[in-house]
Amino acid sequence: MESNKTNLVGLKANEFRHPLDLEATEALKQLPGLDIAVRSLLGPVAEQFFYLNNIASSVLVSEKQLPHLHKLLIEACQRLDLEPPQLYVQQHPAPNAYTFAMRGKQPFLVLHTSLIEMLTPEEIQSVIAHELGHLKCEHGVYLTLANLVVLGAGLLPSWGAVLAESLRSQMLAWVRCAEFTCDRAALLAVQDSQVMMSVLMKLAGGSPTLAPQLNLDAFIDQARAYDAVSETQLGEMLKSAQTEQLSHPVPVLRAREIDRWASSQDYQTLFQRHQTGYNSETNSKGKWRNW
Secondary structure: OOOOOEOOOOOOHHHOOOHHHHHHHHHHHOOOOHHHHHHHHHHHHHHHHHHHHHHHHOEEOOOOOOHHHHHHHHHHHHHHOOOOOEEEEEOOOOOOEEEEOOOOOOOEEEEEHHHHHHOOHHHHHHHHHHHHHHHHOOOHHHHHHHHHHHHHHHHOOHHHHHHHHHHHHHHHHHHHHHHHHHHHHHHHHHOOHHHHHHHHHHHHHOOOOOHHHOOHHHHHHHHHHHHHHHHOHHHHHHHHHHHOOOOOOOHHHHHHHHHHHHOOHHHHHHHHHHOOOOEOOOOOOOOOOOO
């Protein structure tokens, strides 16, 4: 991996937060006491549950355990000006990664083995940085609530299910917006939009055997073709129907968004504002803030 990456000292979440995420998060904050209720009622139980699950059935990454992954984590945290959370690797056939941070005591990330096997080291770092983006933007409480609403909607009586479905749609819409922000965090860490788009391509249609054969230029063309569908009212309506029940935007849309932001003046200005002049591989005095 390249060693001439920039550490974004003093980086603040709102400097890279996607406008849709900012709007959706502000809307959720208008619900009085929501974040406090989730932290107070679910925080202690959820933290203990996940801690026991990770310790029992996952591998904790450290300087002594899978040190190459630990190095990727530390580098990403330095570039995003963030204290490192715990990182676990879990055996799982479905490529995935997720994070948990409820009360700020011990946030953690989890990478599935099938995801690691499909990606290059720099692509793995972009996934780690994407999850760090949730920490940096303090998405943890709302992510937990979204998961609970999605899982619990079908268990409620009919009147409750109607209310839950309304909240479910709102929470899923927020999660999709938050994913755009975290893709930006990943780009700020790896500082190469092609790496980001390659990850999204592999998540869309990759496997350990197919991944080396995929063509990134063809995937970018595919993203442009997806955009062209919006030129008709029917196409836009079908796209909305396709995505409204998803927890993540479709990969081609995420690739298009990151490609646009990487070429924007806002992206270039952000780097100029936080240029440290130190190489991220050798700077041992990087200032870490509080995923």
